Amino acid sequence: MNILILGDASDAHAAHMKNALTQAGAAVDYLDTSLFPKQLRLSWRPDTQVGCLTLPSGRRLNLDDIHSVFWRNFSGVSVPPLKDFNQQQVAFNDSMSTMRSLMQACGTRWVNSWQAYQFHKEKPLQLSKAKQIGVTIPTTLISNDPQEVREFVEVYQKVIFKPVYGGAHTKLVTEAHLELNRLTMALSISPVTIQEYIPGTNIRSYAIGESVYTAEIRSPALDFREDLEAELIPIDLPEAVRKQCLAISQAFMLEWTAIDWRVKPTGEYVFLEANPSPMFVHFERQTGFPITQELLDLLMY
Structure with missing residues (x-):
């Protein structure tokens, strides 16, 4: 089973998933798009839907033989500098168009997809969509x-x-x-x-397929991402909020995500953000939640 990880070995989460997938029996390679077009080769025929990918190692994969792709980091493409700016712009646009086409037209399962990645970049639209499906958001x-x-x-x-x-x-x-x-x-x-400002408690929920894992994040910091000593306490979500996590995943086109909430002293959950490629290793180690195994199940079956 051939599985690609979008990213490279310098990212700890990409390396973690490569190791876990390899131990589970998959043939795993990094798909580092920053090496395209200089070191990474891609061919695709829209008329037949047939294509192939040749990695910098020389390993060649037919697109149909790629079972799934784990989206960790998208680095764009890297076109060598040219003296003629217009030529460089054309080369960059051609390279990006080719890569975007691969991500959208290839029948491989992407966890998560280009569409989900694009939607995440429009955060005001994300908030609006959450509101439309009945989730409380901040003013x-x-x-x-x-x-x-x-x-x-x-x-x-x-x-x-x-x-x-x-x-x-x-x-x-x-x-x-x-x-x-x-x-x-x-x-x-x-x-x-x-x-x-929403007074209360920070909560993070990981929605993976039909599973939802949640912990309270105890930190005095306004933005808990600044606090390396934040304490993670596993909690059980109210059933209505668990269903909202799954509804958010579906509405945002996400196979898996980390959803950040703020819970008011009244107990009301307020949606802040859903991330299509969240960090999770520290969270998993602190809580014991089987996030890696859930991701393996998504990618391998």
Whole structure:
């Protein structure tokens, strides 16, 4: 059984999955797209749906012989620098189009898919979709309008901000942030996501197939990702929230995901985010939840 891991050995989670899949009897290779087109070869015929992949090691795989792909990291493609910028842009676009076509047209099972990855990048749309399926989300504003931002902040006693796309940790809005010149300059560079602060507890749920594993994350940090000493305590989800986890996975086109919640003192669960390629090894070691085995089951059967 041939299984690919999208990523490379420098990523601890990719290496963990390669080792686990190999021990389970699969033939496993990394699919490092940053090596395309210089070291990675790809051919595909849309008329016959036949294609093949030749890895840098020289190992050649027919696309039909690839049982599944575990999506860990997508590194794009790497086109050598050319003197002619237009030629380089054409080469980059051609390479990316070829790679995107492989990810979408190949009948191989992707865990998770290109479509899920693309949807995750549009986080305002993700929040909107969660709301549409009946999941509670924070009161949220995405804007680059200083007046809109200041009016939003005035309504709530405590407000947080974070990037629209991601890539930085959550911070509390302060009076200094709202100073008009500073705010106008910042919002002229990029919009921002502003949300009401939700008091309560951080909860993370891993939804894998039909299984859901959940732990409370005990940390004094505003953004628990900053706290390497955060304590993970396994909990049982209310049945209604467990069903919401599965509904979120389906609505977001996810085979597996980590869903972050904030639970109010009243017990209400508020959805924050669902990640299509979450880190999990530390979580698994701390809680004992069989996440690796669940992923093996998804990829091998």
